[in-house]
Amino acid sequence: MLALSFLDVYHPGAMVNQKTLTAETVARVRSGVVAALSVAVAESDKASFEKIPKGRYSVVLAGPKGLQRYLNFHHGRVQERENKGLGSVILRFPSFQDMATKLGGGSGTLIPIPLSPSFLKAAQAFQTLSSRGGELCARREFSTEEEQRQTLDMLMTAALRGVAETAMIDSWTAAKSASMSHGIVQVQTQNGSVQGWLKRDGKVFSSGRGAAPAPANARLCFSDESVGLGVFTGTLPALKALGRGHVSIRGRVPMIQALFPLLDRFGQIMAWNKES
């Protein structure tokens, strides 16, 4: 049902420190990324938007220990929300291991639990968005500039959400996350064609697409879409791009410096595969 094997595009070949990662951490991060991508696909991909069944329904990705990602569909508009109920269908993963591997494109048990007559619509909508999210992130050949822009948008969305989740739950990088000052990091291309942000407010890290909700304290900027794509897919060494000035960091730079180990950790989490 889920086709998110694209998630290993980050830092391909990255050595995963299995001892410091748990299936729970991976499940939490990957499920957050899947939810954020589903919303982003609905917002930015017209073809997918049109495939989403009309009506009001919701999907809950549910794992152990109360882990839930709640997607609300309202006539094609998709929002991720705090859990507001049972939903039309619950996609239940019996274990974090199942959730982590299944959301990474591997095998794992997933039990759909229909809860309303619209459950089929809900399942279909989620299938459409999550699959498309995977396709867009994995795409490396572009017929148009818009395709390139869209893929960068998806990758940035996934990375920023992944970093936000990692910062809140990964004990290995907890001290790094704690050292990041409060505020907003804007991530964007130079011309603003793709923008995203990461915000820290107390213990909560959040992320989003587009312009930051308030003036950013720091900015990580790619000279163009190809640089952003190269950095997010690991085909362009970020350090070299930084040295060349093709990636710039400005403002409260320590916030961005605190981001780097989290991005690397996110790459490890995405590459994690307990089956291998």
Place this chain on the structure above:
Amino acid sequence: MTTTPRYALSQDLFDRAASVIPGGIYGSKSPGFSVPGRFPYYFTEGSGCRIKDADGHEYIDYLCGFGSMILGFGNPIVDDPAIEQLRKGDLLNQPGPAMVELAERLTALIDGMDWAVFAKNGTDATTLAVSLSRVHTGKPYVLMAQGAYHGSANWCSSNAYPVLRDKDEVRLFPYGDVAALQALFDELRGQVAAVILTPYHHATWAPQQMPPAGWHEAVRRLCDEESAFFIMDDIRANFRLNLHGSHRAMGAKPDFVCMGKSLANGYPIGALMGTEELKKTASNFFITGTFWTSTVPYVASLACLNEMERLDVVSHVQAMGARLKQGLIKAGMEAGYNISCTGPDAIPFMTFDDDADMWHNQEFSAQMATRGVYLHPHHNWFLSYAHKESDIDETLEKAAESFQEVKKAFQGEF
């Protein structure tokens, strides 16, 4: 995005470095600490207060080897005897006579200090001071100010992972906050080995902060009440505030003084000095490093100390720093900016008011670099004896131009 071919060779070198050196250039010298794409990454030579980058551009330098070059680059008074010793031999199995001479010189020079041991970097000295404090008191905790830099060792650096336990018994307090420090002593009653402080607070990424009235006295009192030691990390301010130690300038009475940087005008040597009470503990503690007894730095240090005393370097660097600060404030105001120049005159740092995130600092420093002046955007600056009035005035002319460029860059944004 503004990048420039001006630094092409620096960037080529960094590109190669990134393939074989983790981080390319690590720590506080990494491009990410400056303005990547708009700053030189590699330097090839220096003379007086001027340095030349890998692309051949010359700069009036205000970083001075992160404070080390107090007499300026290539100073013959220091270099000539050092080179002579180098030819005779540097690492000679056992220490040379210069090690004894330097210890005698420093114990006579530095207020309240009765012995000296030597190492290479400031981190060696601060880490040794912390270890000796713990061993002597039998207590584990060390208290340090938030944002303070005491070296790259894990106990005090940003390296923090669950398997690194070095920070477990290090606690932080806001600089200058007596009540907060008292609260930590209360919480950790009977467990505090030492408080480590710099003479004033020179946290990176922030304006510098002079000690509030009574601060050092309060630290001394709290340490005495709790039988803890007061470690003065004088590495960065070393010899720019007072030749007898920055603690004299600040009215502080520490048990340890950590020194390095300008101790030998760029030659690699650090020192830990302490009071008589701590001498036995230090002598029973295993202290060594293969290169810690290399003779050349000791010879250089003796020459440097003599020259600093002869020239009254402290007065000079303070006067040059004051001229720079006043000129920058004036140039900033003329461009419509309120700027602050914080810290001692000899170790100033400029920030734009109402820009805590330092966007303006970064643009200003990049503009200055383009004009041949090396002013770090995030780290405090240093004056040396080699800076003369003409260098300061040239800097100020370029600052006036750079402020105008900053205005253009941020038009409508701030």
